[in-house]
Amino acid sequence: MAERLYRISVAAELAGVSEGLLRAWERRFGLVKPRRTAGGYRAYSQRDIDLLKRVRQLTEEGVSIGEAVRLAPAIRRELEAQPQASSAEGVGVDPSAMATLHKAALSATERFDQPALEASLDAALARVPPLSAWNAVLGPLEIEVGQRWHDASLSSAQEHLVSHAVRVRLIGLLHQAPSLDRRHVVCACFPEEEHELGLLQAALRFRHAGDRVTYVGARCEVGQLGALVRRVKADVVALSAVTDPGEASFRQTLGEIITALPKVRVVIGGPGAGAHAGVCAELSAELVVTEEAWARALR
Numbered sequence: 001m002a003e004r005l006y007r008i009s010v011a012a013e014l015a016g017v018s019e020g021l022l023r024a025w026e027r028r029f030g031l032v033k034p035r036r037t038a039g040g041y042r043a044y045s046q047r048d049i050d051l052l053k054r055v056r057q058l059t060e061e062g063v064s065i066g067e068a069v070r071l072a073p074a075i076r077r078e079l080e081a082q083p084q085a086s087s088a089e090g091v092g093v094d095p096s097a098m099a100t101l102h103k104a105a106l107s108a109t110e111r112f113d114q115p116a117l118e119a120s121l122d123a124a125l126a127r128v129p130p131l132s133a134w135n136a137v138l139g140p141l142e143i144e145v146g147q148r149w150h151d152a153s154l155s156s157a158q159e160h161l162v163s164h165a166v167r168v169r170l171i172g173l174l175h176q177a178p179s180l181d182r183r184h185v186v187c188a189c190f191p192e193e194e195h196e197l198g199l200l201q202a203a204l205r206f207r208h209a210g211d212r213v214t215y216v217g218a219r220c221e222v223g224q225l226g227a228l229v230r231r232v233k234a235d236v237v238a239l240s241a242v243t244d245p246g247e248a249s250f251r252q253t254l255g256e257i258i259t260a261l262p263k264v265r266v267v268i269g270g271p272g273a274g275a276h277a278g279v280c281a282e283l284s285a286e287l288v289v290t291e292e293a294w295a296r297a298l299r
Helices: 010-013 020-029 046-060 065-081 095-110 114-127 130-150 156-176 199-209 222-232 247-260 277-282 291-298
Strands: 042-043 184-189 213-217 238-239 265-269
Touching: 010 020, 010 042, 010 046, 020 046, 020 065, 020 291, 042 046, 042 130, 095 114, 095 130, 095 222, 114 130, 114 156, 130 156, 130 199, 156 199, 156 222, 184 199, 199 291, 213 222, 213 265, 222 247, 222 291, 238 247, 247 265
Parallel strands: 184 213, 184 238, 238 265
Antiparallel strands: none
């Protein structure tokens, strides 16, 4: 799997230094040389973060920054000789802090307090890497609010308030994610599917795994999807089906999509797809509803 890259705010937090100090070490000593995303943002590898941690530890032990910088090439060679850590995603996540932010966001939703809701979501994104923030706060909040809307304990206006806030942040994270070119993934919803938060989260996963993503979004017509996939020569098509139309309709729609596509890898997620695992397997579409399945899809 391609290495994951992290924005400066996340890299600094994981390394245990301030953004200002990280920038100073880059500018004055060339300690790390981050890549740049398509949007111009700095992007740091796990090796960069590990090197920064070691240099910080040396300075805390009394070694001058100048001497630590002279040791940096040897430290990097030592790090490169070690097995790569699986990922920095999830590192540094404080469950209690994330639970507090989730509770604060839910309380703000109940009060129709949009600024407080957005502040809670932004606080989660500032504390941990993007996918960790989704797993710990944004995703669970969206699910709980959706369930409470179905139970009529929250209104449709409150559900829309949360969906909009989460969607805006996912789109922003998608634009800021590392822009690499390991594979080309086209992300699209089923033709009648209007819910796209799950698809946005999937697109973010692919981008952080090093894939190029073309995001189509909700209500994607089958013929247009097939034409797009052939035009861009996609390697993978990621589909989202949140609403369950019933087995017969699901089978027909998925079958039509796969028939319209060239021979590409098809992965599919969402509650609607999860309800028909047998159909997905029969039509050779990889169902991604667990972390294990996601690990296979990202390879």
